[in-house]
Every structure is written in C-alpha cells, then in structure tokens.
Amino acid sequence: MTSEGTNAQRPETAxxxxxxSDWAIELxxxxxxxxxxxANKDIDLSVRRGTIHGIVGENxxxxxxxxxxxxGFYNADSGTIKVNGAIQNIxxxxxxxxxxxxxxxxxFMLVDNFTVLENIILGAEDxxxxxxxxxxxxxxxxxxxxxxxxxVNPDALIEDISVGQQQRVEILKALxxxxxxxxxxxxxxxxxxxxxxxLFRVLRTLREQGKTVILITHKLREIMAxxxxxxxxxxxxxxxxxxxxxxxxxxxxxLMVGRRVLLRVEKGESHPGKPLLKITNLTVADDMGVVRVxxxxxxxxxxxxxxxxxxxxxxxxxLLEAITGMRDxxxxxxxxxxxxxxxxxxxxxxxxxxxxxxxxPEDRQRMGLVTNFQAWENAILGYQNSAEYGGGLMLDGTxxxxxxxxxxxxxxxxxxxxxxxxxxxxGGNQQKIVLARExxxxxxxxxxxxxxxxxxxxxxxxxxxxxxxxxDAGKAILLVSVELDEIRSLxxxxxxxxxxxxxxxxxxxxxxxxxxxxxxxxxxxxxxAQ
Amino acid sequence: xxxxxxxxxxxxxxxxxxxLLLACLAGLYSERAGVFDIGxxxxxxxxxxxAAATAAVTGSAWAGLFVGMSVSVLTxxxxxxxxxxxKGNQLIAGVAINMLAAGLTTFLGQQWFRQGGRTPxxxxxxxxxxxxxxxxxxxxxxxxxxxxxxxxxxGHSILVYVAFxxxxxxxWILFRTRFGLRLRAVGENPKAVDTAGISVRRLRxxxxxxxxxxxxxxxxxxxxxxxxxxxxxxxxxxGFIALAALIFAKWRPVAAMFTCLLFxxxxxxxxxxxxxxxxxxxxxxxxxxQALPYILTVVLLAGFIGKAVGPxxxxxxxxxxx
Numbered sequence: 001m002t003s004e005g006t007n008a009q010r011p012e013t014a015x016x017x018x019x020x021s022d023w024a025i026e027l028x029x030x031x032x033x034x035x036x037x038x039a040n041k042d043i044d045l046s047v048r049r050g051t052i053h054g055i056v057g058e059n060x061x062x063x064x065x066x067x068x069x070x071x072g073f074y075n076a077d078s079g080t081i082k083v084n085g086a087i088q089n090i091x092x093x094x095x096x097x098x099x100x101x102x103x104x105x106x107x108f109m110l111v112d113n114f115t116v117l118e119n120i121i122l123g124a125e126d127x128x129x130x131x132x133x134x135x136x137x138x139x140x141x142x143x144x145x146x147x148x149x150x151x152v153n154p155d156a157l158i159e160d161i162s163v164g165q166q167q168r169v170e171i172l173k174a175l176x177x178x179x180x181x182x183x184x185x186x187x188x189x190x191x192x193x194x195x196x197x198x199l200f201r202v203l204r205t206l207r208e209q210g211k212t213v214i215l216i217t218h219k220l221r222e223i224m225a226x227x228x229x230x231x232x233x234x235x236x237x238x239x240x241x242x243x244x245x246x247x248x249x250x251x252x253x254x255l256m257v258g259r260r261v262l263l264r265v266e267k268g269e270s271h272p273g274k275p276l277l278k279i280t281n282l283t284v285a286d287d288m289g290v291v292r293v294x295x296x297x298x299x300x301x302x303x304x305x306x307x308x309x310x311x312x313x314x315x316x317x318x319l320l321e322a323i324t325g326m327r328d329x330x331x332x333x334x335x336x337x338x339x340x341x342x343x344x345x346x347x348x349x350x351x352x353x354x355x356x357x358x359x360x361p362e363d364r365q366r367m368g369l370v371t372n373f374q375a376w377e378n379a380i381l382g383y384q385n386s387a388e389y390g391g392g393l394m395l396d397g398t399x400x401x402x403x404x405x406x407x408x409x410x411x412x413x414x415x416x417x418x419x420x421x422x423x424x425x426x427g428g429n430q431q432k433i434v435l436a437r438e439x440x441x442x443x444x445x446x447x448x449x450x451x452x453x454x455x456x457x458x459x460x461x462x463x464x465x466x467x468x469x470x471x472d473a474g475k476a477i478l479l480v481s482v483e484l485d486e487i488r489s490l491x492x493x494x495x496x497x498x499x500x501x502x503x504x505x506x507x508x509x510x511x512x513x514x515x516x517x518x519x520x521x522x523x524x525x526x527x528x529a530q
Numbered sequence: 531x532x533x534x535x536x537x538x539x540x541x542x543x544x545x546x547x548x549x550l551l552l553a554c555l556a557g558l559y560s561e562r563a564g565v566f567d568i569g570x571x572x573x574x575x576x577x578x579x580x581a582a583a584t585a586a587v588t589g590s591a592w593a594g595l596f597v598g599m600s601v602s603v604l605t606x607x608x609x610x611x612x613x614x615x616x617k618g619n620q621l622i623a624g625v626a627i628n629m630l631a632a633g634l635t636t637f638l639g640q641q642w643f644r645q646g647g648r649t650p651x652x653x654x655x656x657x658x659x660x661x662x663x664x665x666x667x668x669x670x671x672x673x674x675x676x677x678x679x680x681x682x683x684x685g686h687s688i689l690v691y692v693a694f695x696x697x698x699x700x701x702w703i704l705f706r707t708r709f710g711l712r713l714r715a716v717g718e719n720p721k722a723v724d725t726a727g728i729s730v731r732r733l734r735x736x737x738x739x740x741x742x743x744x745x746x747x748x749x750x751x752x753x754x755x756x757x758x759x760x761x762x763x764x765x766x767x768x769g770f771i772a773l774a775a776l777i778f779a780k781w782r783p784v785a786a787m788f789t790c791l792l793f794x795x796x797x798x799x800x801x802x803x804x805x806x807x808x809x810x811x812x813x814x815x816x817x818x819x820q821a822l823p824y825i826l827t828v829v830l831l832a833g834f835i836g837k838a839v840g841p842x843x844x845x846x847x848x849x850x851x852x
Contacts, residue, residue, distance in 0.1 A: 073725065073850070094727025109722040112842070113717045122715050125708040125724025135709065 023085065024049040024181050024212040025070065030079035031201040032065055043079070047181075052203060052213040054223040054244070057233035057256055058456035059426045063216045064106070066233070067183050071103040072096040083181075094123075100173025108166050110158045117141065117154040119328075120173050134161040137176065144175050148205050164195030171202065176331075181212045188222060189454070193459060200226050218256075218456065219321045220249040227299035231258055248331070249302075259456040267468045270492040273302035276476035277323075277357070277445045282332035284315075284322040292318040294500040300445070300476040305467065307491025307508070308480045311520050316480045317362060320449050323478070324359040327353035337444050353382060358438035362449030362480070368434040371423035375413070376420050379404035379437050407436035412462065428459030435463060445475045446470055452486060464490055484516060498522040534679075536591070539798050540682050544754060547794025548686075548693045549765075553772035554779070554786045555696050556744035558559040562704065563737035564717035564783055569609050569624035570745055571769025572631035574779055577602040577749025579849035582649040583642065585753075587658040594656065594754045595689075599746030605631070606742025607735075614734045617847035628769075651759040658687035658755040683713035687755040689747060696744070696818040700783040713737055717841030720848040730848045748772075767824070774827045777838050796823040 025048050030043040031529045035425040039062045057063045069076045072090040081088050083099045090096050106484045110119050117137055125133040141154055152161070152168050161169075174182055184203075188196040203226060205211050215227060223230050224244065230336075231241040232255040239255050253261040277300040284293035292315040300306045308488060310316055321327035323334050325341070325348025334341045343352060352359070361367035369378045380389050380400045388403070390396035404418045411432040413425070422430060431451065438446065448467065452460040467490060471477055481487050487494055487508070494506040496519040553570045560567045581598030583592055605627060612623040636647035643649055666684035669676035704710040711731055718725045720730045751766075753760045771793055779785035803819045 071725075092727060093725050103725070105725065107721075109719065109725045111718045111722050113718060114711075114715065118711060119722075122711060122722065123728050125711065128708050130706050130708060130711055336541055 006402055008462055017405075022048055024083070024084040027066070027070070027212070028080045028082075030066065030081070031077045032062075032069060032074060033077055038236050040069070040076070043233075043238045044240060045231055045241070047212060047214060049084075049212050050207060050210050051228040052207055052226055053216060054215045054227035054230040056216075056218060056220065056223055056230060056252060057457060058218060059428065059454075061233040062236040063233050067103065067185060067214065067216060070096065071101060095274060097124075097177045097179070098187055100180035101183065102177060102179025102181070104167065104170040104174060104185065104187060106185040106187075106189065108170055110166060112159040113157060115155050115157055116152055116161070116169050116172075119158060119169055120154075120176050124177050128428075129438060140176060141172065144172055145426070147209065148175065148202065150202060160210060162195070164191055166197060167191070167195075167199065168202070179211075181214065182206065183214045183216070185216045186218070187215070188217065190400060196222075212265060220252050220457075223252065229325065234258055246411070253457050257456075261457055261461055261468060265468060265489045267465045267490075268472075268473045270304045270471065272304040272492070273474065275299040275301045277478060279323065279331075279415070280335065282319070282322060282334070283330040284318045284327060285330055286318055292500050293322065295332070297332075298495055298502060300478050302444075302474045302476055303470050303471055304492045305309075305477040305479055305490055307487035307494045308478070308497050309484060309487045309494050309516060309520060310482075310497035312482045314497050316497055317449075318500075319497070320359075320362065320447060321479055323352075324357065324447055325349040342363040350382070350385075356444040358441060358443035358446050360434050360438050360446070360448045360451060362453075364427075364430055368401060369422050371421075371430075373422055374419050375408065375422055375425070375433060376401050376404035376418035378433055379407050379418070381437065383437070383441065388399050403440075407440045408433065410440070411436040426456070428455040428463075431455050431463060435466060439466060444475060446475055447480075448477065449480045450482065451479070452481075452483070459508065465474055484513065488513075488516075496520055533674075537677055537681050539795070539802060541685075542801065543791060543795040543797035544682065544690060545685060545794075546797045547790045548690045549751050549756070549768055549844075550772050550775060551693045551787060551790040552696070552744050552748035552751065553769055554775045554790050555693075555716060555783065556701050556741040556748065557773055557776045558700065558781055558783060558786060559713070559744070560741040561844055562717045562841055563713050563734050564841055564846065564848075565610070565613055565734055565738060566620040566845045567609070567624055567741060568621060568773060569605075569627035570606060570741075570772055571765055571767065571830055572624070572628035573605045573609075573627075573716075573742060573745035574600045574749040574752065574765045575631040575635055576605050577746040577761065578753040578764055579639060579649070579749075579760045581746075581749050581750035582652060583639070584752035585652045586643075586650045588761070589654070589656045591652075591656055591658045591754050594652075595658075595747070595750045597755075598750035599743055602746030602749060603739060603742035606738050606745065610735055610738035611848065614731055614738070617849060620845050620847070630764060635760070635833050639762075647762045649753070649760040650742045651677055652754055653727075653758055656754065657758055658689060658751075660685045660687055661691075687751070688722065689751045689755050692747065694787070697783050697787045698783065703790070704783065709736075714841075717843055724848070724850070757769075772821065776833055777840070778830050781836050792828070793823055795824055 025045065025047040026046040027043055030040050043066055055063050063076065068074045070081065070090070072092045072095050075091065081090055083101065088099060090099070111122065117134055120141065121133050121137045126136060127133050138154055145151055150172055151167050152165055152172065158166060158169065162478060165305040171182070189419050191199060206213055217223060227244045229241060229251065230244050230247065231481055232239040232252060234256060247375060278301070280297045282290060282293055282296045286292045296319065304520065308316055318327060322329045323345040328344045334343060336357050341352060341355050365371055370381065380403065384395065385392045389400045401418055408416055408418060413429050413432045413436065422433065425433065451463050451467065455463065467477060479487065479491055494508055494511065494516065495502050496504045496506065496516060498520060500524060506516060506519070537609045553574060557567050557570050577598035579599035581594040585594030586595040600783060609623050609627050612618040613620040639647040639649060661686035666680040670680045704714065712728055716730055723733065724730050749765070750766055757764065775789040775793055776786060779789045800819050800822050804816050
C-alpha cells in the first residue's frame with residue numbers, strides 16, 4: 001500500500017473543487033437531533049477514494065448516527081452530503097445503495113432461517129420469480145468470491161454458520177448491490193481474533209480493488225493496524241482527522257476522551273494477606289451435563305487480584321457461576337473467610353452474597369441488570385431483602401433511592417438520573433451501576449467477569465482504578481477476562497485455565513504474551529520452559 | 531365400518547375443513563409477515579353476516595361473497611392500522627375485532643331483519659350450490675375410484691375448490707416468488723428488510739389485506755354455502771381452531787391443509803357419532819363427543835408438536851431504533 005500523497009486530513013477552508021473527485025464522501029455541516037440529544041453537531045468529514053478511513057469515538061459520540069445518515073437510515077436535520085463530488089439528498093437506504101454506498105451493521109441484518117443466497121438477494125431481486133433471481137445471484141456470487149477471496153457456502157442457512165461467516169455474507173450483500181463505498185460499524189466486536197484478522201485481510205483486498213472503506217470502531221489497535229486516515233468524534237462533534245501513520249494510540253485516546261488517558265493501569269505493589277477465598281477440588285458440569293470445571297483448587301488472598309486467563313469456553317464461565325452460587329457444583333468446596341459455603345439450590349447466589357462475596361457477572365445485560373428497570377431499582381437488585389431497604393415485605397423506596405444516588409455519584413454514572421430506564425445508559429455506565437452496587441456493600445471477596453467488555457476507554461480506566469482500590473483496601477479479587485491485556489495489566493497473579501483445569505500460574509511482571517499463549521493452548525509451565 | 535360410511539365421512543370432512551383451511555391460510559399470510567392475528571374469528575363472523583345479509587337482500591350469492599370479502603378486508607385494515615401503523619398490541623387488536631364482530635353482527639341483524647339477530651334464510655341463487663364435476667354421474671358406478679371421484683371430490687360448492695387450490699398457490703407464492711421471500715423476511719427480521727430498502731409497513735399491509743380476503747371467503751362459506759343464512763356467532767370458534775392448526779402446521783401451507791383436514795374429520799366424526807352411536811361409545815355423553823375437536827386442539831398444542839417456533843418478529847410492531 002502506497003502512501004496517500006498529501007493525506008486525508010483536509011483543511012476545512014479548502015472547498016477545493018479541482019480535486020473534488022478524489023473524495024468518495026464529503027460531509028459538510030451535518031446536524032442531527034433526537035429530541036433533546038444533539039447527536040451530530042456541524043460534522044465535516046471527507047473520505048478519500050480507495051482508502052480505509054477509520055472513525056473512532058466513545059459509545060454515544062455520534063459515529064453510528066453519522067453513518068446511518070450517510071446510509072439513508074436517518075435523515076439529517078441540516079447539512080450537505082456529496083458522493084463522488086456530487087451533492088446528494090439521500091432519502092432512504094435504497095437511494096444510498098443506488099449511489100454505491102453499502103453498510104455492514106453492528107448487529108447483522110440477516111434473516112436467520114434463510115440461506116446465504118436468499119439473504120443476499122433480499123431487496124435486490126431482479127425478477128418477481130425467485131428461481132431466476134437466485135440462479136443469477138449464484139453466478140454473480142461466484143465471481144465476487146473469486147475477486148475478493150470471500151468464501152462462503154451459498155446454500156448454508158445463516159443460523160448454521162459462524163459469526164465471522166455471517167459478516168462475510170453482509171459484505172457480499174453490499175458488494176452484490178454494487179457498493180463502492182463500504183461502511184462497517186464496529187465489525188470486530190463479535191469476532192474472535194482469528195476472524196478479525198480474516199476480516200482485515202478482506203478489507204485490504206477491497207482497498208486494492210479500489211473500494212473505499214469506512215471503519216467505525218472504538219478499538220485503537222484496529223485503527224492503527226488497518227486504516228490510512230482516522231477521524232475522531234467526541235460528544236457529537238468531529239474533533240480531528242489525522243493520517244494514521246502520523247499519530248499514535250495515546251494521542252487518539254486523548255482526543256476521544258478529551259483528557260489524558262492512561263492506557264496502562266497504575267498500581268503499586270500488592271501486599272497479600274491471609275486467603276479470603278479458597279476453592280478446593282471444585283468440579284462443575286454445564287446444562288448438558290458435560291463436566292466443564294475439573295477438580296480445580298486455588299486461593300485468593302486479601303489484597304491481591306488473581307486473574308484467570310484463557311480462551312473463552314474453557315470453563316471460566318462455569319467456574320464463576322459455581323463460585324457465586326448460580327450453578328450447582330458437583331464436588332468440592334467454596335470457602336469464604338474460613339466459612340464453607342453451601343451453594344446448592346436456587347438461592348445459592350443470595351447465600352453467597354450474604355457470606356460477603358460480591359459478583360459482577362460476565363454479561364451485565366443478561367445477568368447483572370434488569371434493563372427495563374429504572375437505575376435505582378437495579379442499584380439494589382440482589383440486596384432488595386436487606387434490612388436497610390425495608391427487610392423483605394415492603395420496599396423502603398426512599399432509602400433505596402438515596403442509596404442509589406450515593407452509589408451513582410461515587411461511581412460517576414452519567415447521566416446522574418436514578419429514574420432513567422437502565423437500558424438507556426451507555427454500556428460503560430451500565431457496568432458502573434453494577435460495580436457500584438457490588439462494591440458499595442464493602443464485600444470481602446469480589447468476583448469480576450469481563451469487567452470492561454463493550455465499555456469506553458474513559459470508563460475502562462475508571463473501572464480498573466476502582467478494582468485496584470478494592471485490592472488496596474485489603475479485599476480479595478478474582479478477575480476473569482478474555483482480554484489478555486486486561487489480565488496482564490490488572491492482575492497480581494495469573495492463573496491460566498484450559499479445558500476446565502488450571503494449567504499454570506504466571507507472574508504478570510515477567511510472563512510474556514507468548515508464554516501465556518502457550519499455556520492457554522494447553523501447554524503447561526514446565527513444558528513451555530523446556 | 532363399510533366403504534360407504536368412510537366415503538360419506540370423507541365427503542363431510544372436505545366440507546367441514548374448508549372454512550378452517552381458508553382461515554388458516556389467511557392467518558398464515560399475516561403471521562408470516564410478523565403480525566399475529568387472533569382476529570380471524572371476528573373477520574369471518576363479519577363476513578358471514580355481510581354475505582348472508584347481502585345475499586338475502588339481492589338474491590345473489592356472488593354479491594354476497596363480494597360484500598362479505600369487502601367487509602372482512604375493511605375489518606382487517608382496521609386491525610392492521612392498530613397493529614402496524616399505530617404500533618398497538620397485536621393480540622389486543624385481535625381481541626377487539628372479535629368482540630366488535632360478535633356484538634355488531636347481532637345488533638345489525640336484529641335492527642335490519644328483526645329475527646333475533648339472524649338473517650332471513652337464503653336459497654336458490656342466493657346460495658352457492660354444489661357443482662357436479664364433469665363425468666361425475668357417469669363414473670358413479672365404477673367401484674372405488676369412481677365413487678371417490680363422484681362422491682368425495684365432486685359435488686361441492688366452488689369455495690371448497692378455491693380453498694384447496696389456495697394451498698399450492700400459497701406455497702408457490704411463499705417459497706417461489708419475490709413477494710414471498712420478502713413476506714417471510716419481514717416476519718423474521720424486519721430490520722433486514724428495512725435496511726435493504728423495502729418498506730416494512732407496506733409489506734405488512736399487503737399481508738393483512740390477503741388475510742382479509744381469505745377470511746371473507748371463509749365467512750361467506752359459513753353463511754351462504756355450507757349454511758343457508760346467518761345465525762348468531764355461527765363461526766363457533768373455528769377461527770381459533772384455524773389458529774391452532776396454523777401453529778400445529780408450523781406456518782407451512784401444505785401441512786396446514788392436512789391439519790385442517792384432520793380437524794375437519796374429527797368434526798365430521800363428532801356429527802356422525804351424535805346420530806348413529808357406535809356400540810362402544812353409546813354411553814358417552816354427546817357433549818363429550820362434540821368437544822372432541824377442541825380437546826384434540828388442546829392436546830396437540832400442549833404436547834405433540836414439539837417446539838413450534840413461529841416467525842421471530844411476530845407480535846412486535848416495527849420501529850426504527852431511538
């Protein structure tokens with residue numbers, strides 16, 4: 001890939017007409033409001049043809065809104081859109097498609113029980129009778145597959161293929177409609193690292209073939225890895241457009257958040273005390289009866305963070321669920337502060353809580369929150385029967401609301417509105433609501449699963465600091481995360497889990513990513529050393 | 531149980547399953563498009579009344595059918611407006627239609643005809659008579675094949691043939707046409723349809739319109755083909771049995787036909803058992819026998835069909851995010 005000449009950062013003053021056709025997309029002064037929310041404020045953006053252009057920003061910065069306007073899903077309140085140098089008034093998605101703009105949405109727009117081919121032709125059928133449309137699409141698909149190296153079985157049902165494959169179908173759908181400009185909204189959020197690499201390879205191929213790609217993401221690593229230029233958005237405004245080669249993750253993070261952000265966690269030495277959480281010979285089976293945790297024993301001491309690393313699906317989820325009383329253990333004990341917990345039965349989770357064990361679940365929307373509840377109701381969830389909120393029969397709403405306000409203030413939840421429906425908070429703020437609830441009760445042991453999944457950079461920093469603060473207050477913290485970087489920067493001790501067993505222990509200060517990777521693939525410490 | 535008994539049973543089965551089949555296919559269009567319809571019963575009842583009233587006044591069965599279908603379509607559009615445009619709860623909209631139909635038909639019947647809510651009986655051209663298919667009379671004496679043709683297949687009203695022809699037609703529309711692809715897509719994932727640049731609302735209204743047409747036909751069949759005039763609440767829950775058949779058939783047209791035939795057969799059996807009790811069943815109260823089709827509905831739905839997964843977006847009004 002050769003350099004883009006001058007660069008994609010275009011001076012606002014230069015309404016330069018001569019080179020106008022170099023630009024695939026030019027947006028000028030785009031405004032969009034949703035009620036009181038000003039989602040896009042006077043946005044200018046120029047995307048050079050044949051490049052990969054990244055758009056970064058925290059959740060709620062207005063990236064997706066801007067792209068939905070470009071794709072005709074929403075109409076802008078004001079502003080002009082130029083496609084290939086000509087002013088266009090994009091009224092709906094069909095119009096955008098006709099102009100050669102295709103979009104791969106964050107949540108795929110596919111019909112699960114249709115075949116790949118049926119999904120590709122939906123809305124772009126060239127005949128009233130399906131048979132002819134399908135056979136024409138089949139040969140066209142063969143051509144596209146060869147040209148862009150995008151293999152996929154046209155007759156497979158969407159529900160039977162992997163998420164990575166489904167994404168390919170979305171890309172093929174756009175290409176089938178003749179897209180020259182492809183918008184991808186958070187494409188790697190649902191992909192495994194391997195699938196993400198495959199996607200990047202495809203995007204590079206698209207660029208080689210002269211297509212323009214707009215990549216929306218909040219992962220700076222991806223921006224640095226694949227884009228030619230990057231635009232940063234913050235709170236509905238376009239902050240800056242930079243050439244990727246001339247910037248770095250720290251600068252982008254600062255532009256995104258509006259202040260300096262530490263991409264590494266700052267923490268001092270740990271001073272571990274007596275073990276607060278002891279797991280002995282724990283064996284756990286999943287819903288299908290398959291043993292997922294096999295005879296696992298370890299301890300977490302006061303004042304230390306133990307991180308469990310591993311490729312997801314190696315028993316971490318079942319381990320967390322058993323320790324926190326959400327799943328019956330087959331054998332073994334969970335000992336908190338010297339007391340053996342009896343966790344079997346449907347109320348195991350509440351007994352675990354009563355014993356001083358707090359839990360931030362892996363999936364906050366499914367297990368940590370009732371998203372249809374107001375924030376204050378979620379702030380007491382799991383503790384609703386405790387005496388301070390009325391003690392069971394009647395709920396003391398005033399006390400609960402006061403506690404919720406205090407929690408949300410302490411954890412800087414925005415907006416600070418305890419009556420707002422929880423689903424309306426951003427991912428980071430939802431996670432803060434859960435953390436505030438669990439940490440707020442001053443537990444002895446904190447179990448945290450995927451603390452920063454789908455959370456903004458600014459909030460990640462805050463959440464990490466809170467976890468470190470808990471440690472420094474002498475609590476025992478068990479952290480499970482699929483983000484190896486997170487484990488390495490946060491944990492004082494790393495246990496690696498593979499196939500339901502703890503296969504090794506590592507010191508984050510000395511262990512390299514390679515060593516951990518080997519252990520995660522099931523090769524133990526000693527073997528790795530040889 | 532001799533052959534004649536069987537043949538006459540099957541003949542009755544065809545007649546009794548026709549309105550079920552029409553209503554079931556009607557529901558299929560709307561539910562495949564993601565609009566749950568428990569108002570099939572109400573639409574049929576409205577159509578039955580409108581058809582009988584028109585036929586009684588004009589003396590024309592075709593005029594009756596036309597008005598019956600028109601009234602059903604208007605009712606369907608009213609329900610559609612509530613469920614699609616106004617994004618109301620689809621179940622409530624259906625219940626409202628059923629209640630409206632039950633009250634309105636009786637009220638108007640009494641106001642117009644003063645016969646306790648019934649319409650005057652229709653006969654002659656005001657009713658769809660049975661059609662003898664070609665060679666039916668000639669083949670009558672050919673054993674088995676001839677009897678099947680001339681007794682079971684021939685000799686029904688035109689609506690019976692239309693209903694059964696609708697089965698392959700519906701299957702073809704659903705699985706072989708662009709409209710069918712989009713209809714199924716909008717019931718599964720309306721956002722995928724919207725982002726593909728197709729109007730979700732328009733598709734759903736089209737589906738509801740077809741539902742109205744077919745319900746209208748089913749209603750008219752009750753009052754001016756199978757029966758001879760409208761009687762209070764004459765659809766007697768058949769709309770709900772059709773709905774059960776639709777779920778049992780997992781929203782597939784050919785399976786829907788066989789399910790409706792099964793329910794029709796039970797109905798025929800139930801009628802037959804009332805007049806000629808079989809030796810074993812002679813002590814069973816007649817009410818229990820009458821309840822058979824309904825009991826079967828519950829049993830089938832409760833346990834015997836496995837997991838019936840309907841169109842995923844069914845019952846949810848479509849709104850763009852935010």
